[in-house]
Amino acid sequence: MIAFEHSLPMRLYRLLDAVMPAYRALFAEHDLTEPQWRLLRVVWERERVTAQDAAAATLLSPQSLVGIVDRLSGKGLMTRLRSVDDRRVVYLLPTAEGRALGETVLPQVLTIHEKTRATLDGAEWTVLNRLFDKIEDGLLEEPTDARDKQSG
Amino acid sequence: MIAFEHSLPMRLYRLLDAVMPAYRALFAEHDLTEPQWRLLRVVWERERVTAQDAAAATLLSPQSLVGIVDRLSGKGLMTRLRSVDDRRVVYLLPTAEGRALGETVLPQVLTIHEKTRATLDGAEWTVLNRLFDKIEDGLLEEPTDARDKQSG
DNA sequence: GCGTTTTAGTTCATGTATGAATTATTCACA
């Protein structure tokens, strides 16, 4: 039997607790939360994404995205633009201020990435990523109800 | 530069998104959330824990614990007991109903653990855990003052 | 002994997360 503390979920949460505070402290300096940064980054880098694509890229649910977009646009960092081709679709666009903030924060984020990265060598990161992929693939393979995957 | 999607936080979130739904579906059948289960399990297995120890064991913050205990005790699954030795301390105790629920749910949780476990072999889990430890240790070594590289 | 500092738990304000339901479009096709 797997001890509670050593189950994969608990291990992942513990690792997140070790990794995330550094990011959160940085974002707080810029009056951002971590999900807000994730969204701002995607919108800033891609210049023109639909809400749906942004949700997928950030791993944020569409419901969460609504509030996050509200707050970011409230701060003047991004705007919504309703598509004219398909009026169901909403595009998210960075403002000049949003772009400026992205440019300011990104280097600091990369610094934290680097510190994290330095905890393992390249081969170890490769192994880690491969194991992650393997777990994800393994879990996808057995949902009992037949779901056909779309090509991609 | 590390691509956004390949940063450690995003990889961890993606893995959690793959792993957790199975647990959440199970807990929902028993009218529990995942944090509620974490707490119930710890309280049930240890029989007599302080709120503080429970928070540490579940990785839940003390603030979150308050509400979770409120809701679990509202459902009759556990109770608070103020210590007489040290009246600051609160013990968390399972009710008979809480114990019964623990006994019901645990085997099903272990089934999900096993499915997850089956995605990697034993050696791979060992490697994974070692890499997790290494990242955590590496991050702990420099939190305060970057100038003093020798302490640790 | 008594003020100061710690400590355990809690409250507060704000911001997600999640599942279910809704709204407004667009699409599929009989």
Next chain:
DNA sequence: TGTGAATAATTCATACATGAACTAAAACGC
């Protein structure tokens, strides 16, 4: 050519996460 199914975004209700502040009790310093 309508009409029901599908889709994109949103709303709603509830629960948790986080940082800051607060309360009560205990330990500490002198």
